[in-house]
Amino acid sequence: MTSAPGQPVALVTGGGRGIGREIVLALAREGCNIAVAARSSDQVTATAETARGLGVQAMALALDVTDAEMITRVVAAVGTRLGPVDVLVNNAGIAESAPFAKTDPAFWDRHLRVNATGPYLLTRAVLPAMLERRWGRVINIASLAGLYGAPYVAAYTASKHALVGLTKALATEVSGKGVTVNAICPGFAATDIVWNSARNIAARTGKSFEEAVEAMAHLNPGRRLIDPAEVAAVAAKLIHDDATNGETIVLDGTQ
Numbered sequence: 217m218t219s220a221p222g223q224p225v226a227l228v229t230g231g232g233r234g235i236g237r238e239i240v241l242a243l244a245r246e247g248c249n250i251a252v253a254a255r256s257s258d259q260v261t262a263t264a265e266t267a268r269g270l271g272v273q274a275m276a277l278a279l280d281v282t283d284a285e286m287i288t289r290v291v292a293a294v295g296t297r298l299g300p301v302d303v304l305v306n307n308a309g310i311a312e313s314a315p316f317a318k319t320d321p322a323f324w325d326r327h328l329r330v331n332a333t334g335p336y337l338l339t340r341a342v343l344p345a346m347l348e349r350r351w352g353r354v355i356n357i358a359s360l361a362g363l364y365g366a367p368y369v370a371a372y373t374a375s376k377h378a379l380v381g382l383t384k385a386l387a388t389e390v391s392g393k394g395v396t397v398n399a400i401c402p403g404f405a406a407t408d409i410v411w412n413s414a415r416n417i418a419a420r421t422g423k424s425f426e427e428a429v430e431a432m433a434h435l436n437p438g439r440r441l442i443d444p445a446e447v448a449a450v451a452a453k454l455i456h457d458d459a460t461n462g463e464t465i466v467l468d469g470t471q
């Protein structure tokens with residue numbers, strides 16, 4: 217294994233808001249140069265700007281993780297401007313809920329494509345160069361839904377189980393080659409995903425928005441929402457950790 221690059225280059229998908237934004241800023245504080253990629257160009261631009269304020273190089277990129285050609289272009293653009301990707305954070309994700317009978321194949325497919333196939337395509341695009349340099353980190357933002365089942369989220373749960381499976385299998389394949397592949401599995405976290413679900417629950421059940429948020433927080437074993445900064449802190453720690461590989465790191469609010 218070679219030692220970590222002085223200033224690793226990190227590519228964070230879905231880095232414009234929520235957990236991804238916190239990860240971008242945490243990795244910038246660790247001294248990484250950062251590529252921030254998602255569909256909303258205003259959000260990735262703003263996050264990259266904030267990261268630059270922390271003294272690192274940062275670029276904003278438009279990316280839909282379901283688009284294989286776009287992934288190829290983005291990875292090439294990062295290589296030209298910042299250098300090869302040392303740290304890939306597969307954070308971009310969607311989470312919609314519906315009773316199973318009300319879902320259709322497009323609903324299923326959307327979750328699998330964004331939450332599982334996207335990370336596969338991105339990892340496939342950056343892994344060979346990591347292995348060549350004998351240093352790399354792949355950090356997958358999965359979910360407690362990658363480990364357990366819950367009602368009304370079959371497609372999301374299947375997609376996150378797929379991401380955990382990818383993590384575990386690939387970790388065994390790269391073991392001893394300087395690259396680690398790990399998954400972080402948070403419970404409900406304080407981001408748009410929860411705010412949007414709470415709005416839907418409130419509209420459907422007559423609960424207030426605050427009651428709906430509280431109910432979701434209560435489903436976490438620690439009875440509280442996860443702070444995106446907690447997820448980011450784990451991601452930042454993994455950069456310096458050569459030994460942890462193939463793990464599913466749970467953040468369920470009991471910590």
Ligand code: NDP
Pocket residue numbers: 229230231232233234235236253254255256257259279280281282306307308309310311330357358359360401402403404405406407408409410
């Ligand atoms: P947000 O909705 O705030 O962020 C999701 C991010 O993913 C956005 O930046 C969004 O950007 C991006 N994204 C979505 N679809 C695509 C796409 N097709 N291509 C590129 N980027 C995309 O939610 P969170 O911050 O909460 O979610 C981040 C990750 O954390 C997700 O993988 C989620 O499943 C996971 N997670 C979240 C939990 C929660 O309760 N909040 C709990 C457990 C895990 P844009 O729309 O601009 O493309």
